Amino acid sequence: MSANKFPVESLRDRKRRQTRERIIETAFALFMERGFDVVTVDEIAQRAEIGRTTFFRYFGDKQEVVFSTEDDFLRALTAAMRDAPTEPLQDLAQALATSRRLLLAICTEAARNPGHYAVYHRLVKQHPELEDRHTRKTRHYADLLEKHLIDHGTPPATAVLAAQLTVACYQAAWRLGSHDATAVLREANDAFDLLLGATAA
Amino acid sequence: MSANKFPVESLRDRKRRQTRERIIETAFALFMERGFDVVTVDEIAQRAEIGRTTFFRYFGDKQEVVFSTEDDFLRALTAAMRDAPTEPLQDLAQALATSRRLLLAICTEAARNPGHYAVYHRLVKQHPELEDRHTRKTRHYADLLEKHLIDHGTPPATAVLAAQLTVACYQAAWRLGSHDATAVLREANDAFDLLLGATAA
DNA sequence: GTTCCAAGTGGTACTCAGTACCGTAACATG
DNA sequence: CATGTTACGGTACTGAGTACCACTTGGAAC
Structure with a gap:
């Protein structure tokens, strides 16, 4: 059951997806608002309500958010x-x-x-x-x-x-x-x- | 005279050209020897016998040395x-x-x-x-x-x-x-x- | 429910690239 | 030799990215 080919999205998975999407939204908003280079990762993390460390767990580097799709x-x-x-x-x-x-x-x-x-x-x-x-x-x-x-x-x-x-x-x-x-x-x-x-x- | 179209290369110019070439040589040697990312600018500067600051006066960033030609x-x-x-x-x-x-x-x-x-x-x-x-x-x-x-x-x-x-x-x-x-x-x-x-x- | 493990999280501390600033040395010019 | 200009090196700073660690949370099994 749980080893289904399309396993039901667990709570963990859902949370992960949500934080990921929150990071992307926040980052894009900030980038568009003030430009890519002046926005710091710290800032994105704060606004997305995560730790700086967590940001780098989701995306290898700052650029990678832009290419999330x-x-x-x-x-x-x-x-x-x-x-x-x-x-x-x-x-x-x-x-x-x-x-x-x-x-x-x-x-x-x-x-x-x-x-x-x-x-x-x-x-x-x-x-x-x-x-x-x-x-x-x-x-x-x-x-x-x-x-x-x-x-x-x-x-x-x-x-x-x-x-x-x-x-x-x-x-x-x-x-x-x-x-x-x-x-x-x-x-x-x-x-x-x-x-x-x-x-x- | 000094405002010639092909001004004689002054001592300054010669020195500048020499340091530039020394940086390039040093950097390429180090990069080939140990890989681009593990070589630090500090290291290049030391071996080329210049200050770190000077390196960035000659090249906008570390990568730019590679494209010096x-x-x-x-x-x-x-x-x-x-x-x-x-x-x-x-x-x-x-x-x-x-x-x-x-x-x-x-x-x-x-x-x-x-x-x-x-x-x-x-x-x-x-x-x-x-x-x-x-x-x-x-x-x-x-x-x-x-x-x-x-x-x-x-x-x-x-x-x-x-x-x-x-x-x-x-x-x-x-x-x-x-x-x-x-x-x-x-x-x-x-x-x-x-x-x-x-x-x- | 309790227990236990795995996964996710956030903080601290570090290295290194790149920038700004400043005092000083070296060259150029008269 | 006196002067202005240019190059230099050092200090101190910000921000990206990494390593490590203690803590919490979700999942699963009994």
């Missing part, structure tokens, strides 16, 4: 990978078609709560260190993408390039789509069209 | 931009051709001292925070590239994408070319061939 994206990506048709992927065009679908799965997930995305976008764009971290996350997706392609028969060099080109389309969309998740989604699509349009021509 | 790359890029033929750049293929030439200019500059590049490469690959910073630099090049394209008549959306695709080729090369500057140069070329080959097919 990353797990959802990862879940969306792996789900999309699981559901992806296992067609052979030899050349770049085929690899790109698959990559495109996977990228759109992530963007769609991001578009599920546009409010949060808008705030995230603004925050990251204003702070180089946060943008550094953002691209680290992107790099991680690229790695997963690359692995997926290779596992499905794409030659390594092609897979690496396809993954990076996909990142390029996303980055272009990120630059062009201002604060708006669905706009980013649309721009990413356009970027792929432009890229593949060159292919067709 | 960045200026050379920037010079190479802007020089290449200056010398680039001012042909019209309307479509993506044209924009990519130009971007490719500019990227190769940077890689060529990097290949001018392969020893340093190898060390740099290893250091950055082993430390996520350094790789974050490395991509920040790359992002900066992308911005300059994008601006150059737009200034020469490329439509914004195309320019943004072209710049990002160029970054993609570089990143792919960076992943594939292990520790070797000329290998990275070659891989970047191959990536472009693959990308444009898809275009031609």
Whole structure:
């Protein structure tokens, strides 16, 4: 019973989730209000009514709070990978078609709560260190993408390039789509069209 | 006389250059020997026979030492931009051709001292925070590239994408070319061939 | 319920990066 | 040689992140 696959959320788990959410809310509010670097962890902890130590138990560092939704994206990506048709992927065009679908799965997930995305976008764009971290996350997706392609028969060099080109389309969309998740989604699509349009021509 | 366009390097200037180089050498040696994060600024300063304060006068932060050759790359890029033929750049293929030439200019500059590049490469690959910073630099090049394209008549959306695709080729090369500057140069070329080959097919 | 264990919490104390400030030494200029 | 400017090193501070410890709380079993 208790060893169920979907165990009932225990009191402990619920409390943990609540504190986690309280930290995120508090931190985002403070960051938006006064800027990322001037807000101290002490301050977040106080307002969230936890100890400083506890903050670092929930998040590895101050930056990590900003990227708290990353797990959802990862879940969306792996789900999309699981559901992806296992067609052979030899050349770049085929690899790109698959990559495109996977990228759109992530963007769609991001578009599920546009409010949060808008705030995230603004925050990251204003702070180089946060943008550094953002691209680290992107790099991680690229790695997963690359692995997926290779596992499905794409030659390594092609897979690496396809993954990076996909990142390029996303980055272009990120630059062009201002604060708006669905706009980013649309721009990413356009970027792929432009890229593949060159292919067709 | 002293207000010459190429003023004779004064004693001060020479000393400054020397300490700067001493810091870089010391820091790289220590980083390679024991790893970036465990080496403290205090230690670098002591071994380089300067005060801790002085270190931060030469470099904004600990990471910045690692990227001390960045200026050379920037010079190479802007020089290449200056010398680039001012042909019209309307479509993506044209924009990519130009971007490719500019990227190769940077890689060529990097290949001018392969020893340093190898060390740099290893250091950055082993430390996520350094790789974050490395991509920040790359992002900066992308911005300059994008601006150059737009200034020469490329439509914004195309320019943004072209710049990002160029970054993609570089990143792919960076992943594939292990520790070797000329290998990275070659891989970047191959990536472009693959990308444009898809275009031609 | 009582007991017991595991997990979560908050405090203290520490290291290190980075900043501000200040007095002093070294170079440049006349 | 006298003067102003620039570089230097030291002190003292803030804030991030870590290690450790004593305490509390939730879960489970008897």
